[in-house]
Each structure stands twice: as C-alpha cells, then as structure tokens.
Amino acid sequence: MRLSTKGDYGVRALIELALHEGEGPVQRAVIAARRQIPESYLDHLLAQLRRDGFVRSTRGPSGGHELARPASEIRLLDVLESLEGSLAPLGCLEDGEAHSEQHVVCGQRWVWQEIYDAMRARLAAVTLAELLERDRTRKGRIAPSYSI
Amino acid sequence: MRLSTKGDYGVRALIELALHEGEGPVQRAVIAARRQIPESYLDHLLAQLRRDGFVRSTRGPSGGHELARPASEIRLLDVLESLEGSLAPLGCLEDGEAHSEQHVVCGQRWVWQEIYDAMRARLAAVTLAELLERDRTRKGRIAPSYSI
DNA sequence: TACAATCTCGAGCGATTTACTCGACAATCC
DNA sequence: GGATTGTCGAGTAAATCGCTCGAGATTGTA
Numbered sequence: 001m002r003l004s005t006k007g008d009y010g011v012r013a014l015i016e017l018a019l020h021e022g023e024g025p026v027q028r029a030v031i032a033a034r035r036q037i038p039e040s041y042l043d044h045l046l047a048q049l050r051r052d053g054f055v056r057s058t059r060g061p062s063g064g065h066e067l068a069r070p071a072s073e074i075r076l077l078d079v080l081e082s083l084e085g086s087l088a089p090l091g092c093l094e095d096g097e098a099h100s101e102q103h104v105v106c107g108q109r110w111v112w113q114e115i116y117d118a119m120r121a122r123l124a125a126v127t128l129a130e131l132l133e134r135d136r137t138r139k140g141r142i143a144p145s146y147s148i
Numbered sequence: 149m150r151l152s153t154k155g156d157y158g159v160r161a162l163i164e165l166a167l168h169e170g171e172g173p174v175q176r177a178v179i180a181a182r183r184q185i186p187e188s189y190l191d192h193l194l195a196q197l198r199r200d201g202f203v204r205s206t207r208g209p210s211g212g213h214e215l216a217r218p219a220s221e222i223r224l225l226d227v228l229e230s231l232e233g234s235l236a237p238l239g240c241l242e243d244g245e246a247h248s249e250q251h252v253v254c255g256q257r258w259v260w261q262e263i264y265d266a267m268r269a270r271l272a273a274v275t276l277a278e279l280l281e282r283d284r285t286r287k288g289r290i291a292p293s294y295s296i
Numbered sequence: 297t298a299c300a301a302t303c304t305c306g307a308g309c310g311a312t313t314t315a316c317t318c319g320a321c322a323a324t325c326c
Numbered sequence: 327g328g329a330t331t332g333t334c335g336a337g338t339a340a341a342t343c344g345c346t347c348g349a350g351a352t353t354g355t356a
Contacts, residue, residue, distance in 0.1 A: 001150070001151060001232065001234075001235045001237060002149070002237060002239070003260075004314070005314080005315065005316090006315090008254070011256050012254065012255055015255045015256075027330095028331080036253050038317085040316075040318075041315065043334085044316090047333075050333095057331095057333085058323090058324085058332080059322070059324055059330085059331055059333080060323055060331055061324065061329070061330040061331060063324070063331045064331075065332085076256070076259065084149065086149075087149045088150070089149060090151055090156065091150070105183050106156070107159065107160055107279055107282075107283045108224070110282060111224065111274050111279075115267050115271075118270075119263050119267070122263055122266075123259065123263075126259050131259075134255075152342090152343070152344085153343080154343090154344090175303090176302080176303075177302090189344065189345055189346085191304075194303090195303095205302095206302085206303080207302055207303045207351070207353055208300095208301065208303080208353025208354050209300070209355070210301080210354070211302045211303060212302075213303085
C-alpha cells in the first residue's frame with residue numbers, strides 16, 4: 001500500500017516549481033538538490049509530467065522547468081495518477097475489471113471501494129497551491145477530525 | 149498503492165472460515181478451491197494468521213483451520229496489518245520515522261496522514277462478521293456518500 | 297501397528313517492478 | 327564554437343512478489 005518514489009518525488013518537484021512560480025525556469029539540479037531527488041531519475045519524472053501537461057521545459061543556458069499551469073489549477077490527484085497510474089487498492093476496482101471472476105470471490109470490494117473513493121475525493125480537493133501554502137508556513141495545521 | 153495478494157487472499161480465506169464458524173475445521177484445499185487461492189501459497193498466509201491469533205489449526209484426517217475468535221471480534225484492520233505490515237502510503241508516516249530528513253522535504257505528508265487515518269478508521273470499524281454478512285446477501289448495499 | 301490425511305516449515309525460484317545510472321544527442325545562449 | 331541546459335532510451339542491480347516443492351510432524355482410522 002505504499003506510494004512509489006515516483007509519486008513522492010514527482011510531487012516534491014512540483015512543489016519546488018510552485019515555490020518559484022512566475023520567476024522563470026528552475027534547473028533540474030536545483031530541484032534535485034532542494035528536494036533530495038536523484039538528478040538523473042528526476043529526468044523521467046519531469047518527462048512524464050511534461051507529457052501530461054503539468055510542466056513546461058526550456059533548454060540551453062538558464063533553461064529549466066516551470067509549471068505549465070497555475071499551481072492553483074493543478075490537482076494532487078491528477079499528478080499522482082499521471083506518475084503512479086491507477087491508485088486503486090484492489091485490481092477489481094479498476095475501470096474495466098468490473099465483472100471479472102475475482103469480483104465474486106473477493107468479498108471485501110465494497111470496503112475498498114469506499115476507501116478508494118474517499119481517497120480520490122480528498123486528493124482531488126488538494127491543489128499544488130495548497131500544498132505550497134502549507135509547505136511555506138510549516139505550521140502543519142491540525143487535521144480536522146473526519147471519517148469515511 | 150495496491151494491496152498485495154497476501155492481504156486479498158488472506159481476507160478471502162478468513163471470510164470462508166467465518167462462513168463455517170462453529171462447524172469444525174475447514175481444510176486448506178477447500179478454502180483454496182472456494183476462494184481461488186493457490187493452495188501451497190495459502191499455507192503461508194494461514195501460518196501468519198495463526199501466529200497472530202486469528203486462526204487455529206488442527207492436523208490429521210478431518211483436521212483443518214477455523215477462526216480462533218468470533219468473526220464479530222476480528223477487525224479487518226488487524227488482519228490486513230498482520231498480512232501486509234504497515235498500510236502507510238508514505239514511509240514518513242510510519243511509527244519511528246517521525247523525524248527523518250525526508251519529513252522536511254516531503255511537503256505532502258499532511259494529506260497522506262489524513263487519508264491514512266481515515267483508511268485505518270474505516271478498516272477498524274469493519275469486522276469479519278460484517279464482511280460475511282455482505283458476502284451472503286450479495287446485495288452490496290449502496291455506499292453512503294462520505295468524505296474525509 | 298500401519299497408513300492415509302492433514303497441517304507445518306523453510307528453502308528456493310522465476311518474473312516483475314523499482315529505483316535508479318549512463319551516454320549520446322538536441323537546443324539555446326554567449 | 328563552446329558551454330549549459332534539457333531529452334530520450336537503453337540498461338541494470340536489487341528488491342519484492344507470487345508462488346512451488348519437499349521433507350517432516352501430527353492425528354484419526356482400520
């Protein structure tokens with residue numbers, strides 16, 4: 001049930017870009033150093049984020065990477081699904097798998113469906129801008145009590 | 149973010165045992181066939197569940213496996229954490245990792261903390277008895293709307 | 297007592313995934 | 327032209343996953 005480093009690193013990188021929004025491109029080396037990401041690995045993550053329209057890159061001296069859209073319009077859910085693929089906890093929750101054999105024999109699908117839905121809803125409600133804000137004011141305000 | 153087959157298969161097996169609660173032991177071969185689990189793999193899952201006190205096994209002819217406690221007292225959360233280890237989506241959410249370097253540089257910990265807490269709360273509220281009930285009446289009652 | 301049925305335990309193993317590195321190349325700016 | 331940056335794809339070592347197998351222990355039955 002662990003997020004892979006792709007998702008983790010990728011979001012870190014985007015937070016770094018959000019931090020310098022409107023200040024021109026940030027170099028790979030800078031992102032990597034500030035967020036503790038292996039530089040050559042970061043390449044692949046940026047490539048994926050570029051493909052899906054989150055990041056724009058420019059080459060040459062003083063080139064680098066920047067957000068392709070405002071941080072307030074980039075949802076955490078979309079970023080993570082770009083980098084990780086589906087976040088579904090069970091295979092039978094994925095689109096298209098709705099009527100497999102496993103489905104009948106599984107017995108726990110409904111709980112995971114609830115959890116999956118709640119997770120996606122929460123991730124969809126968080127934008128890079130909000131992540132950035134909390135990253136700046138490192139107060140980490142107390143999480144409200146909640147339930148599924 | 150996918151549950152491994154251990155958790156999936158293990159819960160399936162326990163549902164099968166819950167289905168025959170109070171009827172004496174169920175054989176490995178029966179569980180495996182009914183819930184589509186590789187028989188020799190099931191061995192390891194049952195061993196783990198035995199170690200953690202969910203299952204009691206008896207050898208010899210007409211031996212097999214049964215629940216060590218009432219189905220209504222076995223929480224899905226405990227079963228899954230027994231089989232999967234921690235369900236934490238990020239390493240930095242695990243006990244003991246509270247003050248690592250990653251923590252500072254991560255920036256998304258709080259969202260995942262919220263999701264993780266909600267997930268554990270939901271899984272803690274579901275017992276084998278409830279899973280069984282829904283498995284029997286395959287109505288799969290409509291999930292209530294909810295949020296984190 | 298033999299023997300068959302069942303669980304028990306640990307070693308091993310092939311395939312896949314993860315988390316990278318590296319090198320050749322392309323673009324841009326000076 | 328050369329320095330600086332990004333781009334792309336191949337490759338790879340290690341870990342994890344999802345099992346199988348075999349040798350044994352235990353128990354019920356004839």
